[in-house]
Amino acid sequence: MAAATRARVAHLLRQLQRAACQCPTHSHTYSQALGLAPSGKTTDYAFEMAVSNIRYGAGVTKEVGMDLQNMGAKNVCLMTDKNLSQLPPVQMVMDSLVKNGINFKMYDNVRVEPTDRSFMEAIEFAKKGVFDAYVAVGGGSTMDTCKAANLYASSPHSDFLDYVNAPIGMGKPVSVPLKPLIAVPTTSGTGSETTGVAIFDYEHLKVKTGIASRAIKPTLGLIDPLHTLHMPDRVVANSGFDVLCHALESYTALPYHMRSPCPSNPITRPAYQGSNPVSDIWAVHALRIVAKYLKRAVRNPDDLEARSNMHLASAFAGIGFGNAGVHLCHGMSYPISGLVKTYKAKDYNVDHPLVPHGLSVVLTSPAVFTFTAQMSPERHLETAEILGADTRTARIPDAGPILADTLRKFLFDLDVDDGLAAIGYSKADIPALVKGTLPQERVTKLAPRPQSEEDLSALFEASMKLY
Ligand SMILES: NC(=O)c1ccc[n+]([C@@H]2O[C@H](COP(=O)([O-])OP(=O)(O)OC[C@H]3O[C@@H](n4cnc5c(N)ncnc54)[C@H](O)[C@@H]3O)[C@@H](O)[C@H]2O)c1
Ligand SMILES: [Zn+2]
Numbered sequence: 001m002a003a004a005t006r007a008r009v010a011h012l013l014r015q016l017q018r019a020a021c022q023c024p025t026h027s028h029t030y031s032q033a034l035g036l037a038p039s040g041k042t043t044d045y046a047f048e049m050a051v052s053n054i055r056y057g058a059g060v061t062k063e064v065g066m067d068l069q070n071m072g073a074k075n076v077c078l079m080t081d082k083n084l085s086q087l088p089p090v091q092m093v094m095d096s097l098v099k100n101g102i103n104f105k106m107y108d109n110v111r112v113e114p115t116d117r118s119f120m121e122a123i124e125f126a127k128k129g130v131f132d133a134y135v136a137v138g139g140g141s142t143m144d145t146c147k148a149a150n151l152y153a154s155s156p157h158s159d160f161l162d163y164v165n166a167p168i169g170m171g172k173p174v175s176v177p178l179k180p181l182i183a184v185p186t187t188s189g190t191g192s193e194t195t196g197v198a199i200f201d202y203e204h205l206k207v208k209t210g211i212a213s214r215a216i217k218p219t220l221g222l223i224d225p226l227h228t229l230h231m232p233d234r235v236v237a238n239s240g241f242d243v244l245c246h247a248l249e250s251y252t253a254l255p256y257h258m259r260s261p262c263p264s265n266p267i268t269r270p271a272y273q274g275s276n277p278v279s280d281i282w283a284v285h286a287l288r289i290v291a292k293y294l295k296r297a298v299r300n301p302d303d304l305e306a307r308s309n310m311h312l313a314s315a316f317a318g319i320g321f322g323n324a325g326v327h328l329c330h331g332m333s334y335p336i337s338g339l340v341k342t343y344k345a346k347d348y349n350v351d352h353p354l355v356p357h358g359l360s361v362v363l364t365s366p367a368v369f370t371f372t373a374q375m376s377p378e379r380h381l382e383t384a385e386i387l388g389a390d391t392r393t394a395r396i397p398d399a400g401p402i403l404a405d406t407l408r409k410f411l412f413d414l415d416v417d418d419g420l421a422a423i424g425y426s427k428a429d430i431p432a433l434v435k436g437t438l439p440q441e442r443v444t445k446l447a448p449r450p451q452s453e454e455d456l457s458a459l460f461e462a463s464m465k466l467y
Helices: 003-020 060-071 088-099 116-129 140-154 225-230 233-252 277-299 304-324 328-338 357-362 365-375 377-386 396-413 427-437 453-462
Strands: 053-056 076-081 104-110 133-138 181-185 197-202 207-212 220-223
Touching (some): 053 060, 060 088, 076 088, 088 104, 088 133, 088 225, 104 116, 116 197, 133 140, 140 181, 140 207, 220 304, 233 277, 233 304, 233 365, 233 377, 328 357, 328 427, 328 453, 365 377, 365 396, 365 453, 377 396
Parallel strands (some): 053 220, 133 181, 181 220
Antiparallel strands (some): 197 207
């Protein structure tokens, strides 16, 4: 570890210890009451939609070589993970590159659920290769790794933490030009082909964090539903839960005009801005597709209609949450993934323990939405109805429990592990899980309801068992 990084980690650990103090001064992670701005600052008054160009169609992958030719690319980096490098999606991309005479080098060492170390290995490869374009073929792990490689190869003198979200990193705005990146998603989950977000596990702190900047979003997302036919059922289920939570969290996030501070320059307006009328449309539409197709897509690998629709839903939810943000399920998921002990995820062809991202977000969802519902009960009830609840005689104050019950049933029907206890956590882990959530303010502050450390502890405890 470089001296600067060591000093920063020590500083962060001190901050976390202070934040873990239970005294009244330190016990609130979020001080902004709904509708009130911290003194001296005003809330935002505008929001911006940024999204990659996307092209959708069965077999559209064969166009990637022509796209690179049209861009004038001469030396391309093709990124993927070891498992996918043996599967048809990568073969289809390589065929198209060869057919169109594109010179490329393949990096297939992407780590499933990447870490700062695995990001840095990919960055080294990118720096050495002096590439003029990138193609990422895979799920969020591959697309995010490729975004980071493109960013740091384009800004070779930057320290790794420079662009990482504060408070873990410096959160500097990106002002260097990046090379074109074409993302070919092979899961139906992250929507990373549409977003300026790259997530990794920061190993020194055992929590996930990321880089969030419109500048790193792919130039083009090639969404080819044929790739989804190769996904094993748990990858379909877990990545589908990611879509579910992206939609639910972005739709119930703090509205953008209640977020503070108001940026003094548009370059510092965050990618995650709070719920807004445009993101709302994408979130609700994605949720309807999840309700209609996710179970079918999990249960039947040949159901092209269901799998195609989930592939689109992933992009739709990405457009929504990529601009509105997510909140507590995601904020709490980062230590759930980061502190993994021995859990081995079925269908994930990797040699390290991992809690798949979609699973780590969905396990707390019943507790989270029970907690947040009082701030926007109508929205919570509306989403419960979309997910199949009969809300005709429902009372507004019951919105939270109704959505939570609907989610529990949904998860039970899809054979999801019975809560955090089933993936290796116990009550004794709660302080560490809370501590790992505290630095996730970029998302936890977007929750519609402020939360104290005691609230976070209670949410983790309520998520130990679901059924
Ligand atoms: N950038 C964003 O906006 C964003 C949003 C949410 C999550 N994420 C991050 O994305 C990562 C998770 O990504 P993911 O859920 O897409 O999965 P993934 O990329 O981690 O892949 C999961 C597994 O599925 C396999 N796989 C992928 N596509 C396949 C296919 N078509 N056929 C067969 N096997 C296939 C992979 O080889 C791997 O073993 C996490 O690190 C998460 O934090 C990023
Ligand atoms: Zn997610």
